[in-house]
Amino acid sequence: MSDVVVIGGGIVGVSAALFLAEAGASVTLLEAEAVAAAASGRNAGSIQHPMDAVRSELYEESVAIHRRFGVIGDEAAGLLVVGPDADAAVAGAAAFPGLRAEPLDAAALRAVEPEMAEGLDGVLVHGTGYPAHPAAATHRLAEEARALGATIVEGVRAVPEVVGGRAVGARADDGTLHAADRVLVAAGPWSSALADPTGEWSPVSALWGVTMQVALPPGHGVRHRIEEWDEPFDAGVQFEATPLDDVTVLGASRTIETPDETTYAAAILSRAARFLPILASARTVKAATCARPVTPDGLPLLGPVPGVEDLHVAAGHGPYGISLGPASGRIAADVLLDRSAVPTAFATDRPSLGRGAHA
Structure with a gap:
């Protein structure tokens, strides 16, 4: 017993x-x-701040636990926010010590993330976005x-x-x-x-999502956790990318019903390529479907x-x-x-x- x-x-x-x-x-x-x-x-594949006061203590303690057991190191990759609502990241990060939001114009954005498409701007939130293999x-x-x-x-x-x-x-x-x-x-x-x-x-209910793992061509890579901030989702998908040692994780979709993985994986890759054109030459490693528990x-x-x-x-x-x-x-x-x-x-x-x- x-x-x-x-x-x-x-x-x-x-x-x-x-x-x-x-x-x-x-x-x-x-x-x-x-x-x-x-x-x-x-x-x-990203451990990152939820940017709300209620859950922030859970995040800070979880980061400390991940560090204690060697899941992550001391340095965050940073969260790069792009899209129409990116400026909201400045206000969101301002409420929390340790996060610093830096607005970036198109030139500055490509300087910190060279694979990004031209003509975009965004916000780099320092101090969060720890890559961890799923x-x-x-x-x-x-x-x-x-x-x-x-x-x-x-x-x-x-x-x-x-x-x-x-x-x-x-x-x-x-x-x-x-x-x-x-x-x-x-x-x-x-x-x-x-x-x-x-x-x-x-x-507690299920919110289904599809993610993909892709391998970029040699000599190319993503440096930060990247998220598109825009509502509503376009065709049920929105761009996000997390760099890991051997692959980049792309996402994501959100549906109440169990999604068709092949259909949504194609939609995710298509949308992500608008932001990272190099993805047109990427090799798909695998796709994954899971149900996220929501309240x-x-x-x-x-x-x-x-x-x-x-x-x-x-x-x-x-x-x-x-x-x-x-x-x-x-x-x-x-x-x-x-x-x-x-x-x-x-x-x-x-x-x-x-x-x-x-x-």
Whole structure:
């Protein structure tokens, strides 16, 4: 029997397992497929500031955790914002120490990012945009969790076992009960359905996205995390690029329904080539589709599931999973161990979640 069973092997689940084990708790993590199989391994590959006050502390702590375990170094690549709404980045960055927004005209933009198309201007936000290979952060934290004594079992699909209004563990598809004093559901967009199969409590939903990995021709590269700031999306896609050691990650799409990967990958590449013409000569390495977990107010969901004793949830980070997940996992662990309370902004019964927040 474990102190805690965690359901879900994404960045939030493995972070919670790490901090639970570090605190001396016995923890078993059950993952239906493989660690980082979903959004935590299919993201845009950038750890970056959300530029809002509510989530900024999660970001700062997550950056410190990523540094502690060698996921990122001390220097950020910088976030380069282009598009009609780029000037909003100046005001957004101004509210946070450590971020400095530098407006760039077309010549200055091409000086810092030579592959950019001519005639564009933008804003360079220093101090954020840490490249991290999509699955690297999650695998590194899972490795550390195992080293601290956490048991991580892949290929086991499980649901919370609730008896008399209290969670007593997780029941696997083969009927095995993994007994525990408390259960944490950290299953991304599927968290609500696992926590409450009736559907009455459903504050987390799926927002689907497609990303691509491409290899640029020799001698060419991207230096910064780049994002197009423009609403609404053009044909469901918007340009973003993250430089990694061997590939550049391109994105992204946002759809409520599961997208056709081939169609959206072509649309992403076409739009991205407007900003980075060299992409016309790039080699496609792979495309990836994932569901991002979102909430009605855009804020993570951390803490006890209303109406069920000893059942907790940690989900709803949207496109900021690897940017906010480690700190969220730490908070989830502390709440499970009765060492701290859930921050009000991330409470599971907050009014901003709407009707679906209350069981």
